[in-house]
Amino acid sequence: MKSLCVYCGSSFGNKSIYTEAARSLAKEMVTQNIALVYGGGNVGLMGVIANEVLRLGGEATGVIPQALMDKEVGHNQLTRMHVVKDMHERKAMMAELSDGFIAMPGGIGTLEELFEILTWSQLGFHEKPVGVLNVDQFYDGLIAFLQNQVAQGFVKANQADLMMHEANAADLLRRLQTFVPQPSTKVLDALAAKTLLP
Template sequence: MKSLCVYCGSNFNGDPAVLQAVESLARTMVERDITLVYGGGSVGVMGLIANEVLKLNGKAIGVIPQFLMDKEVGHTGLTEMIVTENMHQRKQKMADLSDGFLVLPGGFGTLEELFEVLTWLQLGLHGKAIGVLNVGGFYDFLFKQMDVMVENRFLKQANRDLIFNETDVQNLINKMEHFVAKPDEVWFKDRNLV
């Protein structure tokens, strides 16, 4: 894995556990020569991960739509900044540049990005690993909801298993690096969940 797309919040709640997770992730990425691809912001958890990677002499590529650059939230010290016309182009470009997707705490935008690439994986549109760094149980209820979807037969267990849920950065990156997509086990083989 040479590049990793990190989805995370444009806000930061001051939680030291989140800051520690960001620092650990940045250190691991730089040690493994993995380029950060992210939303290009200078604020929130986004700004924290970019700053930490850059501080450790790693590479950070931002992808941001023009309207957010105009609001002066774009990071000005990145290895590379790509400005897109809109959010759709931003998300597609981030996906194209990345070998995997990792999720840190965030809000609606973070969840929307996660579920988009997860759906794309389910449909066989890409074969890249997706992992959640579940800091302090932040995403426990989200994973419980996925289990409810399986229990109610709206989601296949094979599709539920496409996403890694880890609290340790090293374990998560190791699992992601060894991920192999098996499209015949997900959407196309059997749509009958009963």
């Protein structure tokens, strides 16, 4: 794994443990010579992880829409910065530049990015590992909700397993590094279900 996309909040959250976790993830990535790909901001946890990667001598690549760059939230000291047209182009480029994905604590945008990349994995559009850094049980509710989707028959267990989760950076990176992709059956399952309809 040469590069890792990290989705995280443009806010700090209300606990210092989130900032500490961002720095810890940055340290693990630089130690393993993994470059950071992220949303290009210099605010919140986005800024924390980018600054720590750079401070430790690692590489940080940002991808940011022009509209956000115009609002002066873009980081101006990154290894490289890609300024793109819109959010769709941003997410596509971040995915293309990355060998795996981690969602740290964040808001609605972080969840949207996480579930889009999970959907692409489920459909077989990519075979890259996806995980959440479950800092201070931040994602416990989401993990439980995903299991409820399995229990209710909307998500298959192997699809839910695509979202790996660990409480600390070292353990999560270890799982991402050893991830073995499985062939996607989502489209085939849908076609099979259609043939069973009355």
